[in-house]
Amino acid sequence: TRIGLVGSEMCIRDRARQDMLKVESTLGWQLTAEGGVKHDVSTFGIPSDTADAFAGLNRTLRSGDSLGVSGLYRYEDSTAALSPLLPNPSESVNLDLNYRMPFGQGRNNPQYAQGRVTAEATVLLQKANELSIREQLANHSRDVFYSAASVRAQMATAHSAVDRARRLKRYVAERLELGLAEEKDILQADAQLQSRISDLRTLQVAWEQQRTTLNRLMGRPWDAEFTPLLDTAPLMQPKSEPKPILLKEAEANSPGLLTNQARVIQNEADLELRRDSRKDKFDVVLSVGGRTTSGDNVSGSIAEDDVAGGVRLEYQRALDKRGLDAGIYQAQLNLQIAREDERKIRDDLRYSVTGLLSEVDANQLSLTAHQRRVVSEEKKVNEAIERYRVGREATDRLIQFENEMQVARLALDQDRIALERRLTNLSILLGRIWQSIKHDKGL
Numbered sequence: 001t002r003i004g005l006v007g008s009e010m011c012i013r014d015r016a017r018q019d020m021l022k023v024e025s026t027l028g029w030q031l032t033a034e035g036g037v038k039h040d041v042s043t044f045g046i047p048s049d050t051a052d053a054f055a056g057l058n059r060t061l062r063s064g065d066s067l068g069v070s071g072l073y074r075y076e077d078s079t080a081a082l083s084p085l086l087p088n089p090s091e092s093v094n095l096d097l098n099y100r101m102p103f104g105q106g107r108n109n110p111q112y113a114q115g116r117v118t119a120e121a122t123v124l125l126q127k128a129n130e131l132s133i134r135e136q137l138a139n140h141s142r143d144v145f146y147s148a149a150s151v152r153a154q155m156a157t158a159h160s161a162v163d164r165a166r167r168l169k170r171y172v173a174e175r176l177e178l179g180l181a182e183e184k185d186i187l188q189a190d191a192q193l194q195s196r197i198s199d200l201r202t203l204q205v206a207w208e209q210q211r212t213t214l215n216r217l218m219g220r221p222w223d224a225e226f227t228p229l230l231d232t233a234p235l236m237q238p239k240s241e242p243k244p245i246l247l248k249e250a251e252a253n254s255p256g257l258l259t260n261q262a263r264v265i266q267n268e269a270d271l272e273l274r275r276d277s278r279k280d281k282f283d284v285v286l287s288v289g290g291r292t293t294s295g296d297n298v299s300g301s302i303a304e305d306d307v308a309g310g311v312r313l314e315y316q317r318a319l320d321k322r323g324l325d326a327g328i329y330q331a332q333l334n335l336q337i338a339r340e341d342e343r344k345i346r347d348d349l350r351y352s353v354t355g356l357l358s359e360v361d362a363n364q365l366s367l368t369a370h371q372r373r374v375v376s377e378e379k380k381v382n383e384a385i386e387r388y389r390v391g392r393e394a395t396d397r398l399i400q401f402e403n404e405m406q407v408a409r410l411a412l413d414q415d416r417i418a419l420e421r422r423l424t425n426l427s428i429l430l431g432r433i434w435q436s437i438k439h440d441k442g443l
Contacts, residue, residue, distance in 0.1 A: 019119035019123070020116070022115075022119070023112065023116050023118075026060065026111065026112055026115065027060060027061065027062065027112060029057050029058070030057070030058045031055070031056070032055070032056040032057075032058070032070075033053075033055045034054050035052060037049070037050065038051075042078070046078050047078070048079065049076070049078075050074070050076050050077075051074070052074040052075070054070065054071070054072050054073075055070065055071050056068060056070035060112070061109070062112060062113075064107050064110075065100060065101050065102070066099075066100040067098070067099055067100075068096075068098040068100070070094075070095075070096045071095050071096075072092075072093070073091070073092070073093050074091070074093075074094075075089065075091050076088075076089060077089035087297050087301075088295060088296070089296070090293060090295035091293070091295060092291070092293045092294075093290075094289060095290045096287055096288070097288050098286070098287045100284070100286075102281070102282070102283045103282045103283070103284065104280045104283075105277065105279040105280065105281040106276065106283075107279075110273055110276040113272075114270075114272050117265055117268070117269045118269050120265065121263075121265040121266045124258050124259075124261055124265070125259060128255045128259040129255070131254070131255040131258065131431075132259075134434055135255060138428045138434075140217075142425070142428065144210065144214055145228055146417055147210055148207070148210035148211065148214055149228040150413075150414060150417050151207045153414065155200065156413070157406055157409055158196060158200040158203055159200065160406070160409070161199070161402070161406050162193065164402050165189065165192045165193035165195075165402075166193060168189050168395075168398065168399070168402070169189040169190060169193055171388065172185045172186050172188075172189040172395060173186060185395040188396060188399065189395065189399070211225070214226075214228075230417065246353050246430060247350055247353055250349045250352070251349055253429070256345050257342065257346065257349065260338060260341050260342045261342065263338040264335065264339060264342060267338050271328065271335055274324070274327045274331050275328060277324060278328060281314070281317070282313075282314070282315050284311065284312075284313060284314075285311070285313075285314065286310075286311055287308070287312070288308070289307070289308045289309070290305065290307055291304075291305070291307075292304070349429075356422055360422050360426070363418055366415055370411050370412040373408045373411075373412075374405070374409055376408075377401075377404055377405035377408040377409075380404075381398075384398050385398065
């Protein structure tokens with residue numbers, strides 16, 4: 001339905017936007033703050049009151065580097081000063097700017113890069129899920145519709161058979177009055193009529209079931225009448241198009257292939273992260289800041305300012321990397337399996353498309369043959385009726401010819417249904433059935 005199609009597409013877009021927002025948020029600023037007061041005794045046994053407050057902002061960049069800004073305020077009041085030159089009470093303020101550059105693990109921020117890749121894979125999974133639901137709905141609707149069309153074709157043939165059986169019974173009755181037929185002939189004709197009526201009643205029950213199911217799919221009243229119409233003309237276009245184009249369309253609309261492509265992307269991202277985790281950690285940290293100390297001592301108030309700066313190297317290495325190597329190997333196997341599954345799905349799609357095209361060609365030849373057969377059977381029956389009217393044809397022979405014509409007509413109808421069903425299968429496989437629905441609905 002229109003609401004379902006539009007709503008599903010909106011959900012996919014919203015899901016993609018939210019996943020990307022989660023990944024982008026990893027590059028945002030992180031605020032850290034803490035503070036407190038305490039009364040304690042120093043190492044030298046001097047009681048003191050202390051208050052401090054700390055605040056810091058940190059952010060990881062796309063390159064993997066990180067930037068940090070922090071500030072520390074500290075107030076201390078001791079009962080006695082260790083030195084008359086030291087201020088007591090004292091206040092100190094530290095401001096620092098840190099810049100961390102990873103040259104090993106974490107270089108180029110693989111968590112962020114692969115997070116974006118994984119978010120895109122999630123969008124593919126959502127789209128694949130939507131295509132899968134659509135395909136299931138289309139297949140179910142196809143099965144019900146063509147089953148109903150088959151029942152209606154059988155009913156039309158059965159109606160025609162009942163009419164012919166009634167006419168035959170009248171012919172036999174007229175011939176019986178003229179002494180040109182026997183009682184067994186009228187019994188034969190009546191048995192033929194009752195058999196055809198019984199077949200029609202059975203088909204009417206089947207039609208009631210099919211009609212109810214289709215009305216439920218269409219959201220109509222359960223007993224709303226309709227006639228399934230067959231029209232192969234709009235469905236014949238794909239057959240005339242080059243196979244490479246059809247294969248590309250089938251791949252673009254394959255839920256299984258999209259799901260597997262998402263698996264490949266996720267496995268590639270996982271492999272990259274595991275390879276990064278195996279690297280040694282080697283970071284260079286640059287820092288620059290300012291220090292301010294103020295307070296009172298025996299000589300009066302003091303206030304000292306100074307500049308701080310430095311370079312620090314950090315190195316970390318796992319001495320036992322067997323677990324990391326095993327994780328990388330598992331990720332490689334998962335990726336290999338996903339790529340092999342993708343190849344199999346593409347092969348299956350190629351066989352499905354080419355197979356359906358071959359079946360359509362064979363079905364058209366069969367349809368032409370059945371059309372010729374119906375013409376031949378109709379001529380045979382018409383000639384038999386003329387002979388029967390002048391007493392040159394037996395009743396059972398005429399009944400046999402009419403049965404053969406009925407079988408030929410039903411076979412022709414079933415062949416038409418089979419042809420359209422195969423073309424519909426191709427349309428579902430290519431995703432074109434939903435394009436036509438969107439066009440009809442004005443989506």
